[in-house]
Amino acid sequence: MDRPRYSWPDGKRSAACFSVDVDAEAPYLWANRTGLPPYLGQLEQRRFGPREGIWRILDMLDRVGVKGSFYVPSVVAELHPDLLPALCARGHEVGLHGHLHEVVSETTVDQFTAALDHSLQVFQRQTGSAPVGFRSPAWEMTSAMLAVLKDRGLRYDSSLMGYDHPYQIGGVVQVPVQWQIDDAIYFKFQGGGADRWPPEPARVVEASWRDEFQAGRDYGQLFTITVHPWISGRAQRVTMLERLLSDIAAQDDVWFATAGQIADWHLSTHDGRFVAEPGLDLLTAVLETSA
Template sequence: MDRPRYIWPEGKRSAACFSVDVDAEAPYLWANRSGLPPHLGQLEQRRFGPREGIWRILDMLDRVGVKGSFYVPSVVAELHPDLLPALCERGHEIGLHGHLHELVSETTEARFEAALDRSLQVFHAQTGIIPTGFRSPAWEMTPAMLAALKDRGLRYDSSLMGYDHPYQISGLVQVPVQWQIDDAIYFKFQGGGADRWPPEPARAVEAGWRDEFQAGRAFGQLFMITVHPWISGRAQRVAMLERLLADIVAQDDVWFATAAEIADWHLSANKGRFVAEPGLEHLAAALEAGT
């Protein structure tokens, strides 16, 4: 059976987006919300992001001519009040990413909504902008949380993987992510004996991502790169990203855009196509019928 093909602007074959999760201290604060330990190792690693890493990434994006989508926990914006205005001044998209990088599996719907409302207030107070997009910490989501985003007027979420191009779920555009193009699974190394493997060499990851791009391009996918400044703001990884992005930008049949631009395109040209629902009730009924 022929599968419908996603329609990209101007007859482009596929699309690419460079996204940055500016987690910084937020996951550390969430993990230690009952009380901060007197340990600086992981915390100082994370602080490298707002101190150095993000500025290196921004300069690199200027050199290759790419505008990115930056998802920032609002506590990070409060701790580093120059960050959101700088991102806006340089023409990048800013999106929501919780307050303390609250993990969905560890938080209530009420706390999620409180964090969402606080984030909206912080972003507006610092920039005058109400973001249109959200990305969930650890890329988890619930139907109630999708509804909360929609109720507050957000246009898209970027946390799920039901397609490798945009689609709609619960009335929101989903700008999908991919674990295999996320820097954390290759480079994250916190020390202290908790890590399960050493970080991969940047050149090896670059080769893998190039293969991912070329293979997905044939299927018209969205190549959604996700990086973290405290991880990929290190010199050799910035150099790797610059090589990769420069080559992708040079492809005439690839549309490079922010996640907000991609969501707007979906609503203008693909609305009503590739529609999904959570379907948990249907699955629950199937489970009950089989027991």
Template structure:
């Protein structure tokens, strides 16, 4: 029995605009304190350590990242939980003034697969209404908290007019999951994997050496360039807004920016390119493709 419904292998090469070899997107998940509050929802929280560490993001870290982007002319994609936009009402206008994309990232940084689909839709609608009130914008993109997704919620995103999703990793360039454009992410180029540390039981090791991470990210970029993919960098306000990580980012940007084969873009621009390009019909997989029942193999 096949594990899913799509047997195709050996896809053709992806084509980027203007003959570019690859695309680069710098994205930031502006979580602030929302994951901590979601994890401890319904509980009386006394400790201040992690929540203050996370509040460094909207207080200082975000502005520092935005200044670095402005220095190099980078327009980034910022995925913002609704409660963060509500708590910091000047945040979305600040990002738009810099030419950056704003997109949805849950409301409370809730994990989609852990709540009923109706509740997940309610949170999405709350976020859409809040963003529209604060900016006048609708039809924005979406990235799921913790990068988890369900088939049902993909259909919800489509029904609610979300323009694209950026949560999955089925290709290293844009593709369709059902009717939804997917702009893929990648764990290897996510700062939280290396630097997230709050001195809690969830932390298994100390933060990584930034020099080693820089080498790893440069190698990943070079590999993506060779294969013609998307280099999607994912940052967090309270992590990469720190001085050490800003220096890492500066060195990474300096390495990439001299390559004329790179298309520097926002995630919404990548999604729009894919939806209007000849690529759109070449990379399409079904949303319902999970089969957790395996029949025992028998031999005649």
């Protein structure tokens, strides 16, 4: 079968997007939303992000000439009010990431909507404009939540993995992510005996990410790296990212863009193509006839 290939601007072979989830304290606050324990260990690990990590990443992006997409829970924007204005001033895209980094499986649609509306207000107040993109904490979504994004005028979601180029699901453009090129699964180490393996050396991960980028070029892949400042703001990891991103940015046949630019590209050139259905009704019917 002749499968359609995704096309990129100016005949580029593939695309790359550098995305940053600025989680900081938010997931810890969500996990402890019924009451904070007295400990500082995990909080301080996470505060390394807004204190140091994100600024190192921003300086690195300036040096390699790449603009990224930064997804910020609104509680993080409120706790660190210099953050969103600095990201905008340096030419990066800012997008929504919940208020308290609400985990989808523990959140009702009403709670999701309230968090979204609150974050829209915070972003509007701190940046003077409304963001166009959303990324779900922990990369989970439901059809109802996609419908809320659409209703609030969000142009894209970046949480799912049904293609490795943009597509549409639930009536919303999807700028897909991929676990293979997320920093947390290799580097996140929280201590306290909960971790199952030590953090990978950055050079090991770099080799794997280079392989994924290189292999993906033959498929016209969108290579969406995801990092967290509290994790990848550490010295050897920022240095690794600088080597990797500068090499990718130097390729003439790769389009390096923000997720917002990629969503706009999809809407203006591929609208109505690569449309996926959530399809839960069909699968429910299949289960009923199989019972």
